[in-house]
Amino acid sequence: MDRIIFIGISLVISSLMYLAFVAVLKTKRGRDVLGSHWFFHPNAICLWRVIIGLSGATLYFVAGQHALGILLFTISAVLDGVDGLVARECNLTSSFGEEIDPLCDKLTYLPPLVFFAYQGVLSVAGVWVLLAIEASGQFLIRYIIKRFTIFSVAANNFGKIKAVLCFSLIIYCAMLADDLRIPDFSAQMLTLCIILSISSIVFKLIANRFYADILSILNLLCGITGTIFAFQGRYAWASMAILAGQIFDLFDGRMAEKHGGTRFGPWFDDIADLVSFGVCPGLLIILKGNVTIAFLSLGTLYTVAVGFRLWRYLIRDKHDTTIPAGVFNGLPSPAGAMAALGACLFCENPWAIYVIVLVTIYLLVSHVRFVHFGRVILRRLPRTLIVMFGFVIVFVIAYLIKARDSEMLGALLLISFLIYVITSSRFLIPKRSKKPPEGSN
Secondary structure, three states: OHHHHHHHHHHHHHHHHHHHHHHHHOOHHHHHHHHHOHHHOHHHHHHHHHHHHHHHHHHHHOOOOHHHHHHHHHHHHHHHHHHHHHHHHOOOOOHHHHHHHHHHHHHHHHHHHHHHHHOOOOOHHHHHHHHHHHHHHHHHHHHHHHHHOOOOOOOOHHHHHHHHHHHHHHHHHHHHOOOOOOOOOHHHHHHHHHHHHHHHHHHHOOOHHHHHHHHHHHHHHHHHHHHHHHHOOOHHHHHHHHHHHHHHHHHHHHHHHHHOOOOOHHHHHHHHHHHHHHHHHHHHHHHHOOOOHHHHHHHHHHHHHHHHHHHHHHHOHHHOOOOOOOEEEOOOHHHHHHHHHHHHHHOOOHHHHHHHHHHHHHHHHOOOEEEOHHHHHHHHOOHHHHHHHHHHHHHHHHHHHHHOOHHHHHHHHHHHHHHHHHHHHHOOOOOOOOOOOOOOO
16 A cells, blocks of 8 residues: 555656646746756756666665655656657757657666566566567667668657556556555556557658558558457457547547648548448447347447538538637547447446437537547646546556456446537637648547
8 A cells, every 4th residue: 555655646746846847838937947957958857867767766676665766766757758848848859859768768667667577567578578679679770760761760659658658557567566456457558568669660660641541541440340349249349449449540630730641541531430430339339239120220320420420521521611720510420439339338228328329429410519639638738637647548448458347448438428528618719720620520
Protein backbone atom coordinates (compact mmCIF):
# COMPACT_ATOMS: atom_id res chain seq x y z
CA MET A 1 0.00 0.00 0.00
CA ASP A 2 2.93 2.32 0.71
CA ARG A 3 4.09 2.35 -2.91
CA ILE A 4 0.60 3.21 -4.13
CA ILE A 5 0.66 6.23 -1.83
CA PHE A 6 4.18 7.15 -3.01
CA ILE A 7 3.04 6.95 -6.64
CA GLY A 8 -0.03 9.10 -5.96
CA ILE A 9 1.99 11.77 -4.16
CA SER A 10 4.67 11.70 -6.86
CA LEU A 11 2.09 12.16 -9.64
CA VAL A 12 0.55 15.13 -7.84
CA ILE A 13 3.95 16.80 -7.29
CA SER A 14 5.04 16.14 -10.89
CA SER A 15 1.74 17.43 -12.28
CA LEU A 16 2.03 20.63 -10.24
CA MET A 17 5.58 21.07 -11.54
CA TYR A 18 4.38 20.71 -15.13
CA LEU A 19 1.52 23.16 -14.58
CA ALA A 20 4.01 25.63 -13.11
CA PHE A 21 6.01 25.50 -16.36
CA VAL A 22 2.80 25.97 -18.35
CA ALA A 23 1.87 29.03 -16.28
CA VAL A 24 5.34 30.58 -16.62
CA LEU A 25 5.45 30.00 -20.38
CA LYS A 26 2.15 31.82 -20.85
CA THR A 27 3.85 35.13 -20.03
CA LYS A 28 6.44 36.86 -22.20
CA ARG A 29 8.67 37.47 -19.22
CA GLY A 30 8.53 33.82 -18.29
CA ARG A 31 9.46 32.74 -21.81
CA ASP A 32 12.35 35.20 -21.85
CA VAL A 33 13.67 33.94 -18.52
CA LEU A 34 13.47 30.27 -19.47
CA GLY A 35 14.87 30.87 -22.93
CA SER A 36 17.87 32.85 -21.67
CA HIS A 37 19.24 30.31 -19.17
CA TRP A 38 21.14 27.32 -20.48
CA PHE A 39 19.90 24.95 -17.76
CA PHE A 40 16.32 25.52 -18.97
CA HIS A 41 17.22 24.86 -22.60
CA PRO A 42 15.23 21.88 -23.99
CA ASN A 43 18.43 19.93 -24.69
CA ALA A 44 19.60 20.55 -21.13
CA ILE A 45 16.23 19.42 -19.77
CA CYS A 46 16.68 16.19 -21.77
CA LEU A 47 19.95 15.55 -19.97
CA TRP A 48 18.47 16.53 -16.61
CA ARG A 49 15.68 14.02 -16.95
CA VAL A 50 18.13 11.22 -17.81
CA ILE A 51 20.19 12.04 -14.73
CA ILE A 52 17.10 12.32 -12.53
CA GLY A 53 15.57 9.14 -13.96
CA LEU A 54 18.73 7.05 -13.52
CA SER A 55 19.15 8.43 -10.01
CA GLY A 56 15.60 7.40 -9.21
CA ALA A 57 16.16 3.89 -10.60
CA THR A 58 19.37 3.55 -8.56
CA LEU A 59 17.64 4.65 -5.36
CA TYR A 60 14.68 2.33 -6.00
CA PHE A 61 16.47 -0.85 -7.05
CA VAL A 62 19.90 -0.57 -5.40
CA ALA A 63 19.44 1.52 -2.26
CA GLY A 64 15.86 0.39 -1.52
CA GLN A 65 14.67 4.00 -1.21
CA HIS A 66 11.32 3.38 -2.89
CA ALA A 67 9.62 6.67 -2.04
CA LEU A 68 12.43 8.90 -3.31
CA GLY A 69 13.10 6.64 -6.27
CA ILE A 70 9.46 6.76 -7.42
CA LEU A 71 9.36 10.55 -6.97
CA LEU A 72 12.51 11.15 -9.03
CA PHE A 73 11.43 8.78 -11.79
CA THR A 74 7.98 10.37 -12.01
CA ILE A 75 9.54 13.83 -12.23
CA SER A 76 11.81 12.53 -14.99
CA ALA A 77 8.83 11.15 -16.90
CA VAL A 78 6.94 14.46 -16.66
CA LEU A 79 10.02 16.38 -17.81
CA ASP A 80 9.66 14.47 -21.08
CA GLY A 81 6.73 16.79 -21.79
CA VAL A 82 8.41 19.89 -20.38
CA ASP A 83 11.35 19.90 -22.82
CA GLY A 84 9.07 19.89 -25.86
CA LEU A 85 6.84 22.54 -24.29
CA VAL A 86 9.79 24.87 -23.66
CA ALA A 87 11.16 24.20 -27.16
CA ARG A 88 7.89 25.19 -28.82
CA GLU A 89 6.99 28.17 -26.63
CA CYS A 90 10.51 29.65 -26.60
CA ASN A 91 11.19 28.85 -30.27
CA LEU A 92 14.19 26.65 -29.37
CA THR A 93 13.44 23.64 -31.56
CA SER A 94 16.45 22.17 -33.36
CA SER A 95 17.37 19.10 -35.40
CA PHE A 96 19.84 18.10 -32.67
CA GLY A 97 17.07 18.24 -30.09
CA GLU A 98 14.83 16.06 -32.25
CA GLU A 99 17.59 13.44 -32.33
CA ILE A 100 18.56 13.34 -28.65
CA ASP A 101 15.01 13.46 -27.27
CA PRO A 102 14.19 9.81 -28.21
CA LEU A 103 17.63 8.73 -26.93
CA CYS A 104 16.98 10.40 -23.57
CA ASP A 105 13.62 8.64 -23.41
CA LYS A 106 15.26 5.25 -23.90
CA LEU A 107 18.00 5.95 -21.35
CA THR A 108 15.27 6.82 -18.85
CA TYR A 109 12.76 3.96 -19.21
CA LEU A 110 14.87 1.00 -20.39
CA PRO A 111 17.08 0.54 -17.26
CA PRO A 112 14.09 0.23 -14.86
CA LEU A 113 12.45 -2.27 -17.23
CA VAL A 114 15.62 -4.39 -17.18
CA PHE A 115 15.71 -4.25 -13.36
CA PHE A 116 12.07 -5.30 -13.12
CA ALA A 117 12.71 -8.15 -15.58
CA TYR A 118 15.50 -9.62 -13.43
CA GLN A 119 13.33 -9.21 -10.34
CA GLY A 120 10.79 -11.52 -11.98
CA VAL A 121 8.11 -8.89 -12.57
CA LEU A 122 8.55 -8.79 -16.35
CA SER A 123 9.62 -11.30 -18.97
CA VAL A 124 13.41 -11.19 -19.34
CA ALA A 125 13.19 -12.28 -22.99
CA GLY A 126 10.48 -9.71 -23.73
CA VAL A 127 12.46 -6.84 -22.21
CA TRP A 128 15.60 -7.80 -24.13
CA VAL A 129 13.59 -7.98 -27.36
CA LEU A 130 12.32 -4.45 -26.65
CA LEU A 131 15.84 -3.28 -25.82
CA ALA A 132 17.23 -4.77 -29.08
CA ILE A 133 14.49 -3.11 -31.15
CA GLU A 134 15.01 0.22 -29.39
CA ALA A 135 18.79 0.07 -29.84
CA SER A 136 18.55 -0.78 -33.54
CA GLY A 137 15.99 1.96 -34.08
CA GLN A 138 18.04 4.54 -32.23
CA PHE A 139 21.38 3.83 -33.88
CA LEU A 140 21.22 1.56 -36.95
CA ILE A 141 17.92 2.72 -38.47
CA ARG A 142 18.62 6.37 -37.70
CA TYR A 143 22.04 6.08 -39.38
CA ILE A 144 20.47 4.50 -42.47
CA ILE A 145 17.79 7.21 -42.60
CA LYS A 146 20.28 10.07 -42.28
CA ARG A 147 22.81 8.50 -44.64
CA PHE A 148 20.61 7.24 -47.47
CA THR A 149 17.24 9.03 -47.26
CA ILE A 150 15.74 12.48 -46.79
CA PHE A 151 13.28 11.33 -44.15
CA SER A 152 13.14 12.85 -40.66
CA VAL A 153 14.57 11.00 -37.65
CA ALA A 154 12.34 12.90 -35.22
CA ALA A 155 10.04 10.87 -32.97
CA ASN A 156 6.68 10.08 -34.56
CA ASN A 157 3.33 9.49 -32.85
CA PHE A 158 4.00 5.78 -32.40
CA GLY A 159 7.27 6.56 -30.65
CA LYS A 160 5.64 9.12 -28.37
CA ILE A 161 2.81 6.78 -27.43
CA LYS A 162 5.35 4.00 -26.84
CA ALA A 163 7.35 6.24 -24.47
CA VAL A 164 4.20 7.05 -22.47
CA LEU A 165 3.30 3.35 -22.35
CA CYS A 166 6.81 2.39 -21.16
CA PHE A 167 6.67 4.99 -18.39
CA SER A 168 3.21 3.67 -17.47
CA LEU A 169 4.51 0.09 -17.41
CA ILE A 170 7.27 1.04 -14.97
CA ILE A 171 4.82 2.74 -12.60
CA TYR A 172 2.50 -0.25 -12.89
CA CYS A 173 5.33 -2.69 -12.09
CA ALA A 174 6.04 -0.67 -8.95
CA MET A 175 2.37 -1.11 -8.00
CA LEU A 176 2.61 -4.88 -8.58
CA ALA A 177 5.49 -5.05 -6.11
CA ASP A 178 3.10 -3.90 -3.35
CA ASP A 179 0.93 -6.19 -1.22
CA LEU A 180 -2.32 -5.28 -3.01
CA ARG A 181 -3.94 -7.93 -5.18
CA ILE A 182 -3.68 -6.01 -8.44
CA PRO A 183 -4.38 -8.02 -11.63
CA ASP A 184 -1.12 -8.69 -13.46
CA PHE A 185 -1.35 -7.63 -17.10
CA SER A 186 2.25 -6.47 -17.40
CA ALA A 187 2.91 -9.02 -20.17
CA GLN A 188 0.18 -7.47 -22.33
CA MET A 189 1.57 -3.97 -21.75
CA LEU A 190 5.10 -5.11 -22.61
CA THR A 191 3.79 -6.67 -25.84
CA LEU A 192 2.13 -3.36 -26.76
CA CYS A 193 5.43 -1.58 -26.11
CA ILE A 194 7.21 -3.94 -28.51
CA ILE A 195 4.53 -3.50 -31.21
CA LEU A 196 4.65 0.30 -30.90
CA SER A 197 8.47 0.26 -31.00
CA ILE A 198 8.41 -1.71 -34.27
CA SER A 199 5.71 0.60 -35.67
CA SER A 200 7.79 3.66 -34.80
CA ILE A 201 10.72 2.28 -36.81
CA VAL A 202 8.61 1.18 -39.78
CA PHE A 203 6.94 4.58 -40.10
CA LYS A 204 10.33 6.32 -40.17
CA LEU A 205 11.16 4.40 -43.35
CA ILE A 206 7.98 5.43 -45.18
CA ALA A 207 7.37 8.69 -47.00
CA ASN A 208 5.21 11.04 -44.94
CA ARG A 209 2.53 11.35 -47.60
CA PHE A 210 1.66 7.66 -47.16
CA TYR A 211 1.06 7.97 -43.40
CA ALA A 212 -2.63 8.80 -43.66
CA ASP A 213 -3.32 5.98 -46.14
CA ILE A 214 -1.52 3.43 -43.97
CA LEU A 215 -3.48 4.46 -40.89
CA SER A 216 -6.73 4.20 -42.86
CA ILE A 217 -5.74 0.72 -44.09
CA LEU A 218 -4.91 -0.31 -40.52
CA ASN A 219 -8.34 0.95 -39.49
CA LEU A 220 -9.87 -1.13 -42.29
CA LEU A 221 -7.95 -4.22 -41.14
CA CYS A 222 -9.25 -3.66 -37.62
CA GLY A 223 -12.80 -3.54 -39.00
CA ILE A 224 -12.29 -6.77 -40.95
CA THR A 225 -10.74 -8.43 -37.88
CA GLY A 226 -13.64 -7.25 -35.72
CA THR A 227 -16.12 -8.68 -38.21
CA ILE A 228 -14.38 -12.06 -38.09
CA PHE A 229 -14.43 -12.00 -34.29
CA ALA A 230 -18.15 -11.15 -34.38
CA PHE A 231 -18.90 -14.17 -36.58
CA GLN A 232 -16.96 -16.30 -34.11
CA GLY A 233 -19.06 -15.01 -31.22
CA ARG A 234 -16.12 -13.21 -29.61
CA TYR A 235 -17.92 -9.92 -29.16
CA ALA A 236 -15.50 -8.40 -26.65
CA TRP A 237 -12.57 -9.02 -28.99
CA ALA A 238 -14.56 -7.56 -31.88
CA SER A 239 -15.12 -4.41 -29.83
CA MET A 240 -11.41 -4.26 -28.96
CA ALA A 241 -10.57 -4.43 -32.66
CA ILE A 242 -12.93 -1.52 -33.39
CA LEU A 243 -11.40 0.50 -30.53
CA ALA A 244 -7.97 -0.08 -32.08
CA GLY A 245 -9.41 1.10 -35.40
CA GLN A 246 -10.66 4.27 -33.70
CA ILE A 247 -7.12 5.03 -32.54
CA PHE A 248 -5.83 4.74 -36.10
CA ASP A 249 -8.77 6.79 -37.36
CA LEU A 250 -8.00 9.50 -34.80
CA PHE A 251 -4.67 10.22 -36.49
CA ASP A 252 -5.22 9.62 -40.21
CA GLY A 253 -6.90 12.99 -40.82
CA ARG A 254 -4.21 14.80 -38.85
CA MET A 255 -1.47 13.05 -40.84
CA ALA A 256 -3.16 13.99 -44.13
CA GLU A 257 -3.42 17.59 -42.98
CA LYS A 258 0.19 17.72 -41.79
CA HIS A 259 2.01 15.65 -44.43
CA GLY A 260 -0.42 15.52 -47.33
CA GLY A 261 -1.74 12.31 -48.84
CA THR A 262 -2.55 10.45 -52.02
CA ARG A 263 -5.60 10.74 -54.24
CA PHE A 264 -6.85 7.42 -52.85
CA GLY A 265 -6.69 8.67 -49.27
CA PRO A 266 -10.31 9.88 -48.91
CA TRP A 267 -11.58 6.59 -50.37
CA PHE A 268 -9.48 4.50 -47.97
CA ASP A 269 -10.72 6.62 -45.07
CA ASP A 270 -14.42 6.32 -45.93
CA ILE A 271 -14.28 2.60 -46.73
CA ALA A 272 -12.41 1.94 -43.48
CA ASP A 273 -14.93 3.98 -41.49
CA LEU A 274 -17.86 2.18 -43.11
CA VAL A 275 -16.44 -1.27 -42.33
CA SER A 276 -15.13 -0.54 -38.82
CA PHE A 277 -17.89 1.75 -37.55
CA GLY A 278 -20.82 0.63 -39.69
CA VAL A 279 -20.64 -2.96 -40.89
CA CYS A 280 -18.98 -4.54 -37.84
CA PRO A 281 -21.24 -2.93 -35.17
CA GLY A 282 -24.28 -3.58 -37.38
CA LEU A 283 -23.33 -7.25 -37.64
CA LEU A 284 -22.81 -7.40 -33.87
CA ILE A 285 -26.32 -5.99 -33.34
CA ILE A 286 -27.80 -8.64 -35.64
CA LEU A 287 -25.92 -11.51 -34.00
CA LYS A 288 -26.71 -10.23 -30.51
CA GLY A 289 -30.40 -10.58 -31.36
CA ASN A 290 -29.91 -14.12 -32.74
CA VAL A 291 -30.64 -12.92 -36.29
CA THR A 292 -34.32 -12.25 -35.55
CA ILE A 293 -36.27 -10.02 -37.92
CA ALA A 294 -36.28 -7.16 -35.40
CA PHE A 295 -32.52 -7.17 -34.82
CA LEU A 296 -31.77 -7.87 -38.48
CA SER A 297 -33.71 -4.71 -39.33
CA LEU A 298 -32.05 -2.76 -36.51
CA GLY A 299 -28.50 -3.78 -37.48
CA THR A 300 -29.14 -3.08 -41.15
CA LEU A 301 -30.67 0.30 -40.35
CA TYR A 302 -27.65 1.20 -38.22
CA THR A 303 -25.20 0.29 -41.01
CA VAL A 304 -27.25 2.29 -43.54
CA ALA A 305 -27.27 5.28 -41.15
CA VAL A 306 -23.47 5.19 -40.91
CA GLY A 307 -23.21 4.92 -44.70
CA PHE A 308 -25.57 7.88 -45.11
CA ARG A 309 -23.56 9.84 -42.52
CA LEU A 310 -20.34 9.27 -44.45
CA TRP A 311 -21.97 10.03 -47.81
CA ARG A 312 -23.50 13.27 -46.51
CA TYR A 313 -20.16 14.40 -45.12
CA LEU A 314 -18.29 13.65 -48.34
CA ILE A 315 -20.85 15.17 -50.70
CA ARG A 316 -22.24 18.11 -48.72
CA ASP A 317 -20.94 18.76 -45.20
CA LYS A 318 -17.28 18.77 -46.25
CA HIS A 319 -17.96 21.70 -48.57
CA ASP A 320 -20.38 23.57 -46.28
CA THR A 321 -18.60 26.74 -45.11
CA THR A 322 -21.33 27.41 -42.54
CA ILE A 323 -20.07 24.47 -40.45
CA PRO A 324 -17.25 25.70 -38.14
CA ALA A 325 -13.83 24.05 -38.16
CA GLY A 326 -13.68 21.02 -35.90
CA VAL A 327 -17.47 20.62 -35.89
CA PHE A 328 -19.44 17.76 -37.42
CA ASN A 329 -23.02 17.84 -38.64
CA GLY A 330 -24.41 14.76 -36.92
CA LEU A 331 -22.79 12.23 -34.60
CA PRO A 332 -19.33 11.07 -35.81
CA SER A 333 -19.39 7.42 -36.85
CA PRO A 334 -16.68 6.31 -34.33
CA ALA A 335 -18.82 7.64 -31.48
CA GLY A 336 -21.85 5.86 -32.94
CA ALA A 337 -19.90 2.59 -33.01
CA MET A 338 -18.94 3.12 -29.38
CA ALA A 339 -22.61 3.45 -28.37
CA ALA A 340 -23.76 0.47 -30.45
CA LEU A 341 -20.97 -1.82 -29.25
CA GLY A 342 -21.46 -0.73 -25.65
CA ALA A 343 -25.18 -1.52 -25.82
CA CYS A 344 -24.54 -4.99 -27.24
CA LEU A 345 -21.94 -5.87 -24.61
CA PHE A 346 -23.59 -4.35 -21.55
CA CYS A 347 -27.34 -4.67 -22.05
CA GLU A 348 -29.14 -8.00 -21.71
CA ASN A 349 -32.60 -6.54 -22.21
CA PRO A 350 -33.38 -6.43 -25.96
CA TRP A 351 -35.48 -3.30 -25.52
CA ALA A 352 -32.54 -1.45 -23.95
CA ILE A 353 -30.38 -2.32 -26.96
CA TYR A 354 -33.17 -1.21 -29.26
CA VAL A 355 -33.56 2.17 -27.57
CA ILE A 356 -29.82 2.95 -27.43
CA VAL A 357 -29.20 1.94 -31.06
CA LEU A 358 -32.26 3.86 -32.34
CA VAL A 359 -31.13 7.00 -30.50
CA THR A 360 -27.66 6.52 -32.01
CA ILE A 361 -29.15 6.14 -35.50
CA TYR A 362 -31.12 9.36 -35.04
CA LEU A 363 -28.01 11.26 -33.92
CA LEU A 364 -26.01 9.91 -36.88
CA VAL A 365 -28.45 11.20 -39.49
CA SER A 366 -29.49 14.33 -37.58
CA HIS A 367 -28.12 17.86 -37.87
CA VAL A 368 -27.09 17.99 -34.23
CA ARG A 369 -23.58 19.45 -34.00
CA PHE A 370 -20.67 17.54 -32.41
CA VAL A 371 -17.02 18.50 -32.15
CA HIS A 372 -13.97 16.53 -33.26
CA PHE A 373 -12.51 14.70 -30.27
CA GLY A 374 -8.85 14.90 -31.30
CA ARG A 375 -8.79 18.36 -32.86
CA VAL A 376 -10.98 20.21 -30.37
CA ILE A 377 -11.38 18.43 -27.04
CA LEU A 378 -7.85 17.04 -26.69
CA ARG A 379 -6.24 20.29 -27.78
CA ARG A 380 -8.03 22.21 -25.03
CA LEU A 381 -7.07 19.84 -22.24
CA PRO A 382 -3.81 20.28 -20.26
CA ARG A 383 -1.08 17.94 -21.45
CA THR A 384 -0.64 16.57 -17.93
CA LEU A 385 -4.31 15.59 -17.83
CA ILE A 386 -4.01 13.91 -21.24
CA VAL A 387 -0.96 11.89 -20.13
CA MET A 388 -2.63 10.81 -16.89
CA PHE A 389 -5.79 9.94 -18.84
CA GLY A 390 -3.59 7.90 -21.17
CA PHE A 391 -2.19 5.99 -18.18
CA VAL A 392 -5.73 5.13 -17.06
CA ILE A 393 -6.79 4.04 -20.57
CA VAL A 394 -3.73 1.80 -20.92
CA PHE A 395 -4.37 0.15 -17.57
CA VAL A 396 -8.08 -0.36 -18.26
CA ILE A 397 -7.55 -1.84 -21.73
CA ALA A 398 -4.77 -4.14 -20.50
CA TYR A 399 -6.98 -5.26 -17.59
CA LEU A 400 -9.93 -5.96 -19.89
CA ILE A 401 -7.71 -8.01 -22.18
CA LYS A 402 -6.56 -9.98 -19.16
CA ALA A 403 -9.96 -10.36 -17.46
CA ARG A 404 -12.09 -10.67 -20.63
CA ASP A 405 -14.97 -8.89 -18.89
CA SER A 406 -17.46 -8.08 -21.68
CA GLU A 407 -19.99 -6.31 -19.47
CA MET A 408 -17.39 -3.99 -17.96
CA LEU A 409 -16.11 -3.15 -21.43
CA GLY A 410 -19.66 -2.38 -22.58
CA ALA A 411 -20.29 -0.17 -19.56
CA LEU A 412 -17.06 1.76 -20.19
CA LEU A 413 -17.98 2.25 -23.85
CA LEU A 414 -21.40 3.64 -22.94
CA ILE A 415 -19.93 5.90 -20.25
CA SER A 416 -17.28 7.15 -22.69
CA PHE A 417 -19.99 7.85 -25.27
CA LEU A 418 -22.04 9.86 -22.78
CA ILE A 419 -18.97 11.82 -21.65
CA TYR A 420 -18.17 12.65 -25.28
CA VAL A 421 -21.73 13.80 -26.01
CA ILE A 422 -21.87 15.98 -22.88
CA THR A 423 -18.37 17.39 -23.38
CA SER A 424 -18.98 18.03 -27.07
CA SER A 425 -21.89 20.35 -26.28
CA ARG A 426 -19.57 22.52 -24.19
CA PHE A 427 -16.77 22.69 -26.76
CA LEU A 428 -18.77 23.76 -29.81
CA ILE A 429 -16.85 26.36 -31.85
CA PRO A 430 -18.75 29.46 -32.89
CA LYS A 431 -16.29 30.60 -35.55
CA ARG A 432 -16.75 29.82 -39.21
CA SER A 433 -14.21 27.80 -41.07
CA LYS A 434 -12.87 28.17 -44.56
CA LYS A 435 -11.86 24.51 -44.61
CA PRO A 436 -13.77 21.78 -42.78
CA PRO A 437 -11.76 19.10 -41.00
CA GLU A 438 -10.69 15.92 -42.68
CA GLY A 439 -10.72 12.48 -41.09
CA SER A 440 -13.31 10.42 -39.29
CA ASN A 441 -16.90 11.54 -39.46
